[in-house]
Amino acid sequence: xxxxxxxxxxxxxxxxxxxxxxxxxxxxxxxxxxxxxxxxxxxxxxxxxxxxxxxxxxxxxxxxxxxxxxxxxxxxxxxxxxxxxxxxxxxxxxxxxxxxxxxxxxxxxxxxxxxxxxxxxxxxxxxxxxxxxxxxxxxxxxxxxxxxxxxxxxxxxxxxxxxxxxxxxxxxxxxxxxxxxxxxxxxxxxxxxxxxxxxxxxxxxxxxxxxxxxxxxxxxxxxxxxxxxxxxxxxxxxxxxxxxxxxxxxxxxxxxxxxxxxxxxxxxxxxxxxxxxxxxxxxxxxxxxxxxxxxxxxxxxxxxxxxxxxxxxxxxxxxxxxxxxxxxxxxxxxxxxxxxxxxxxxxxxxxxxxxxxxxxxxxxxxxxxxxxxxxxxxxxxxxxxxxxxxxxxxxxxxxxxxxxxxxxxxxxxxxxxxxxxxxxxxxxxxxxxxxxxxxxxxxxxxxxxxxxxxxxxxxxxxxxxxxxxxxxxxxxxxxxxxxxxxxxxxxxxxxxxxxxxxxxxxxxxxxxxxxxxxxxxxxxxxxxxxxxxxxxxxxxxxxxxxxxxxxxx
Amino acid sequence: xxxxxxxxxxxxxxxxxxxxxxxxxxxxxxxxxxxxxxxxxxxxxxxxxxxxxxxxxxxxxxxxxxxxxxxxxxxxxxxxxxxxxxxxxxxxxxxxxxxxxxxxxxxxxxxxxxxxxxxxxxxxxxxxxxxxxxxxxxxxxxxxxxxxxxxxxxxxxxxxxxxxxxxxxxxxxxxxxxxxxxxxxxxxxxxxxxxxxxxxxxxxxxxxxxxxxxxxxxxxxxxxxxxxxxxxxxxxxxxxxxxxxxxxxxxxxxxxxxxxxxxxxxxxxxxxxxxxxxxxxxxxxxxxxxxxxxxxxxxxxxxxxxxxxxxxxxxxxxxxxxxxxxxx
Numbered sequence: 001x002x003x004x005x006x007x008x009x010x011x012x013x014x015x016x017x018x019x020x021x022x023x024x025x026x027x028x029x030x031x032x033x034x035x036x037x038x039x040x041x042x043x044x045x046x047x048x049x050x051x052x053x054x055x056x057x058x059x060x061x062x063x064x065x066x067x068x069x070x071x072x073x074x075x076x077x078x079x080x081x082x083x084x085x086x087x088x089x090x091x092x093x094x095x096x097x098x099x100x101x102x103x104x105x106x107x108x109x110x111x112x113x114x115x116x117x118x119x120x121x122x123x124x125x126x127x128x129x130x131x132x133x134x135x136x137x138x139x140x141x142x143x144x145x146x147x148x149x150x151x152x153x154x155x156x157x158x159x160x161x162x163x164x165x166x167x168x169x170x171x172x173x174x175x176x177x178x179x180x181x182x183x184x185x186x187x188x189x190x191x192x193x194x195x196x197x198x199x200x201x202x203x204x205x206x207x208x209x210x211x212x213x214x215x216x217x218x219x220x221x222x223x224x225x226x227x228x229x230x231x232x233x234x235x236x237x238x239x240x241x242x243x244x245x246x247x248x249x250x251x252x253x254x255x256x257x258x259x260x261x262x263x264x265x266x267x268x269x270x271x272x273x274x275x276x277x278x279x280x281x282x283x284x285x286x287x288x289x290x291x292x293x294x295x296x297x298x299x300x301x302x303x304x305x306x307x308x309x310x311x312x313x314x315x316x317x318x319x320x321x322x323x324x325x326x327x328x329x330x331x332x333x334x335x336x337x338x339x340x341x342x343x344x345x346x347x348x349x350x351x352x353x354x355x356x357x358x359x360x361x362x363x364x365x366x367x368x369x370x371x372x373x374x375x376x377x378x379x380x381x382x383x384x385x386x387x388x389x390x391x392x393x394x395x396x397x398x399x400x401x402x403x404x405x406x407x408x409x410x411x412x413x414x415x416x417x418x419x420x421x422x423x424x425x426x427x428x429x430x431x432x433x434x435x436x437x438x439x440x441x442x443x444x445x446x447x448x449x450x451x452x453x454x455x456x457x458x459x460x461x462x463x464x465x466x467x468x469x470x471x472x473x474x475x476x477x478x479x480x481x482x483x484x485x486x487x488x489x490x491x492x493x494x495x496x497x498x499x500x501x502x503x504x505x506x507x508x509x510x511x512x513x514x515x516x517x518x519x520x521x522x523x524x525x526x527x528x529x530x531x532x533x534x535x536x537x538x539x540x541x542x543x544x545x546x547x548x549x550x551x552x553x
Numbered sequence: 554x555x556x557x558x559x560x561x562x563x564x565x566x567x568x569x570x571x572x573x574x575x576x577x578x579x580x581x582x583x584x585x586x587x588x589x590x591x592x593x594x595x596x597x598x599x600x601x602x603x604x605x606x607x608x609x610x611x612x613x614x615x616x617x618x619x620x621x622x623x624x625x626x627x628x629x630x631x632x633x634x635x636x637x638x639x640x641x642x643x644x645x646x647x648x649x650x651x652x653x654x655x656x657x658x659x660x661x662x663x664x665x666x667x668x669x670x671x672x673x674x675x676x677x678x679x680x681x682x683x684x685x686x687x688x689x690x691x692x693x694x695x696x697x698x699x700x701x702x703x704x705x706x707x708x709x710x711x712x713x714x715x716x717x718x719x720x721x722x723x724x725x726x727x728x729x730x731x732x733x734x735x736x737x738x739x740x741x742x743x744x745x746x747x748x749x750x751x752x753x754x755x756x757x758x759x760x761x762x763x764x765x766x767x768x769x770x771x772x773x774x775x776x777x778x779x780x781x782x783x784x785x786x787x788x789x790x791x792x793x794x795x796x797x798x799x800x801x802x803x804x805x806x807x808x809x810x811x812x813x814x815x816x817x818x819x820x821x822x823x824x825x826x827x828x829x830x831x832x833x834x835x836x837x838x839x840x841x842x843x844x845x846x847x848x849x850x851x852x853x854x855x856x857x858x859x860x861x862x863x864x865x866x867x868x869x870x871x872x873x874x875x876x877x878x879x880x881x
Contacts, residue, residue: 043694380568387572389856391822392841393579396849399842400583483703487823490705493842509709512724516717526706533701541697 034468037546044542050535054528058342067333069340070498073323074331075314080305082222083291086240087301089218092137092151097167103141103149111141111151135178140171147171154178155218156203157233159210166191169212173203177214218301240293240302248290316518326520329508338525341500345529348416348495349482353474355420356481360427361470367428368435369458378428385425391484394418398493408496415494419481430473434466468547475540479533486529502529558869565861570629572857577625580846581617587641587844588612615641615846628850642845643836650836651851657727658820658832661748665755666810666817673760674806677767681775682794692764699761708754708827715750722750725829751828755821766809767802774801804875812867815859 028036038044062069092112096103107124114122114131121130130142137153154177156170169190176188177197187196194206201214217240219233232249239247290307313331317323325334367378397418401411438444439462447457488494489503496504505525508514514521592607601607612618615638619627631638637647680692716724723729729743774780775798783793820834829835833852840848872878 043690380564383564383568384571384575387568387857387860388575389853389860392837392849392853392856393576395822395838396580396583396841396844399844403844479701483701486703487705490703491823491826503703503705506706506709509705515709515713515724519713522706522709526703526709529703529706530698530701533703534698537697537701541693 034543034546038542041542041545043538044545047535047538047542050531051539054342054346054532054535057528058339058346061339062336062343065333065336065339067336069336069500070332071336072331073314073317073327073333074311075317076309077312078307078309080292080307082303083306084219084221084228084236084304085301086236086293086304087218087220089153089155089216092139092153093155094149094151095167095170096149097147107141108149108151111139111149115139115151134175138174138178140175150174152178154201154214154216156212156214158212159202163211165212173197173212173214177201219304236291236293236304245293246291247293316514316521319520325524326518328505328521329511329514334505334520334524337500337505338502338528341502341505341525342528342532344412344495344499344501345482345485345503345532348412348419348485348501349478351416352419352423352481352485353478355416356423356427356477357470357474359420359424361431361466363424364428364431365435365458365463368432368439369462371436375432379432382425382428385422386429388422390422393422394484394488395491395493398488398491402493408498412495412499415485415488419484423477423481426477427470427473430469431466434469435462438462438465468543472540472544472547475536475543479536479540482529482533482536502526554872557872558865561865561868565865569854569857569861573629573854574625576850576853576857577628578621580850581621581624583844583846587846588615588617617846632854637851638847640840640845640848642840642843642848647848647851650848651833651855654831654836655818655820655833657830658825658834659817661752661755661821661825661830661832662817662819664748664752665759666813668752668756669760669763670810672756673763674767676760677764678771678794678799678802680764681768681771684772693768696761696764696768699757699759699764702758704754704758704823705827707757708750708824711750711754723747727830747828748830751821751824751830754824754827758824763809767806770805771798771802774798777801804871807874808867808871811870812863814866815862819856819859 092115094103094108094111107129110122110124111129111131114120114129119131121128123129127143129148131139132142134140134150139151140147141149141151150167150171152170152174154174156165156173158165172188172190173195176186187194189195195203195211197203197214202210203212203214204210215233215237217233217237219228219236221228235247235249292305292307293302294305295302314327315329315331317327317331319326319334323333323335325338328334328337363378363382367375367382394415397414401414406414444457444461447461452460485494485501486503486506489501490507492504492507494503495501502525506522506529508518509522588608588611592604592611595601595607595611596604602610609618617624635648639645640647640650643650676692676696680689683689712724715721727744727747728740729747732740732743735743775794780793780798783797784790788797818833820832820837822834822838824830825832825834826838837848837852840852
């Protein structure tokens with residue numbers, strides 16, 4: 001009210017009636033008056049600054065942020081998994097000759113008995129077998145002079161991936177290896193080729209290529225598709241013999257092919273996106289792996305665990321330097337999601353309010369200006385729209401769009417249209433009421449008397465007088481629309497996954513584990529939402545007071 | 554007066570007719586995934602009719618084969634006789650399910666309304682009598698915060714604090730795990746305990762509106778001439794405020810509270826869903842999401858009737874409470 005006092009200051013009562021500028025009382029324009037009153041309202045200023053912050057955060061933040069809206073983050077996780085098992089073979093193993101079927105398991109049992117009791121022959125089912133010791137822990141079993149099988153403790157394994165060793169080869173190799181007590185180099189021939197065995201048990205062919213090796217230790221991979229090289233096995237056994245519990249091994253052929261799959265409980269869309277991204281972000285596979293060796297009591301051996309690093313979505317990671325607010329359940333940066341979510345929430349709010357206002361002003365304007373049956377008709381329409389329960393309708397439509405698998409971006413447009421169409425009735429009523437009361441005022445009579453055209457009467461005199469009310473109303477309803485959109489998104493019926501919205505970010509709270517453990521997922525989004533809506537309401541309040549100082553909040 | 558009420562009721566019926574039609578048309582335009590699902594299931598069974606045949610049979614069974622306008626009239630005819638059909642989702646008559654659930658919502662709404670009145674009106678009056686004081690600012694900001702608070706966020710916060718951290722209440726549901734083992738009074742307290750958080754949520758969310766309304770109206774009354782007269786007479790401030798101002802503020806308050814009475818039956822859609830309280834709100838939320846047309850149709854029309862009834866009651870009360878208002 002200071003301005004009014006200024007106008008009436010007694011200075012003008014002095015005898016000086018000059019109209020010079022220095023004598024003139026400063027009068028502010030109506031707009032400036034409103035501004036002045038608005039800025040004097042502390043709460044409204046706070047609200048305004050919050051809003052400015054939110055706009056900067058949402059619209060500029062997305063540009064500044066180093067991450068994209070749909071950028072996934074990964075983490076390398078060291079997983080210790082069962083990789084191989086080593087056993088020292090101290091039991092006889094049997095192998096039947098390729099050409100006979102006379103060495104079944106029953107015969108094997110008999111042969112073992114014979115070996116243990118050091119008998120040279122035994123009979124089984126009226127067939128006589130002879131056992132002959134060919135070398136240390138190596139026996140061959142004959143029947144009718146024909147070699148039917150062998151019993152051995154040292155194991156011959158192929159050095160070349162994918163080749164199977166023939167019985168003949170194994171027999172000859174073992175014979176040469178075990179009978180050679182000096183453990184020096186020895187040679188043998190099998191299947192028409194010459195081979196040499198080194199003192200460590202490597203078998204190489206005539207050209208010096210290694211084809212197989214003999215070892216008492218059995219190293220078996222847990223996964224069937226992993227081939228363990230001789231080099232690896234040898235190093236492993238060396239470490240075991242030295243009593244080591246850890247070793248690392250670099251091998252080009254040991255390439256880890258599998259990737260850790262993303263966390264399972266994701267929605268379909270997420271998976272589709274996820275697989276896309278995995279191919280893009282080539283997962284680095286390290287050839288060097290760390291292994292831990294533990295004695296395994298059950299199998300009289302050692303179990304080898306490989307420390308494998310695998311890539312996973314960096315889900316629900318706590319706030320850190322790279323991600324100030326952590327990451328969400330898809331492994332996306334939370335802060336960036338919040339920025340883009342703010343964009344969506346604010347944009348939807350504005351567009352919906354614009355739609356509402358457009359329809360409302362046109363309908364209310366027509367109704368108020370023309371009156372009569374037009375007014376009656378439009379007002380009944382307003383009554384009908386007022387009466388339609390909007391929240392259930394939007395929920396039903398949202399569920400229907402779910403069933404139709406509407407594209408998320410199209411869905412957003414529909415959402416805005418639905419909210420706008422269901423919300424115009426209030427504005428139409430307000431505009432009509434204003435116009436009705438304005439029409440009766442003297443200045444409108446004056447415009448009519450001064451012969452202004454209908455067009456200029458409506459647009460120059462009527463509408464500008466409605467605008468203050470309209471602005472206040474729009475500001476207040478912006479908050480409402482944002483809450484409605486957030487509620488729908490929270491229920492999973494509004495803005496959908498690839499797009500972020502403050503509502504659907506909080507949606508994660510439906511998972512009780514998130515509610516209890518990961519505060520950084522939902523509390524920031526909720527706070528931003530609350531602050532924004534509160535700011536819109538405060539600014540709306542401030543504007544109302546500023547436009548009409550006599551009206552009390 | 555009687556003529557006015559009669560006229561209003563007639564207008565309301567006309568509005569209801571159109572609202573019902575809009576809702577019906579909307580429901581009919583939706584993909585009736587429920588019927589399709591059922592037809593698909595039935596046609597999967599061995600020796601069954603084809604999917605198309607089941608489709609035609611089921612649509613005929615559910616009155617979905619007529620055009621929208623004849624369909625609406627046949628729905629109206631049945632509705633007048635009180636037949637709203639069987640709920641697809643709950644497979645019981647709509648009215649039975651409604652009757653089962655609505656009272657819980659009503660009780661909840663009633664308690665919320667009582668708390669709302671007890672808290673909001675005194676605070677609003679305090680804010681108005683001490684306009685521009687600190688307490689006025691605090692109350693105004695709290696009221697605005699209540700209005701601005703998203704229900705789901707506030708409910709989640711309450712759950713985190715009272716259910717998870719303090720462990721006082723359960724996260725979801727109306728009854729506890731061992732409800733069936735409790736005695737009758739134990740069962741009552743169990744339910745009461747489960748209703749605490751939803752009621753707190755609803756009260757906090759809704760007091761803001763009433764508080765601001767009270768404050769605005771109280772301020773208006775305080776600026777009236779008769780208050781100045783009362784003060785000029787030398788009455789104590791207490792008497793001015795409670796005997797003169799407050800009684801006049803009651804006029805709009807009674808009107809708006811009376812108008813909100815039918816709303817007690819509408820249930821709290823969001824809050825009930827958040828806490829999984831099986832009131833009418835949660836029940837119809839599930840039905841709506843599942844595409845249960847008979848139940849949704851009934852619920853939506855029911856809500857429209859409640860809105861119209863609320864407006865009507867408010868208008869009539871206004872005339873009854875305030876003798877200055879003359880209805881023409």
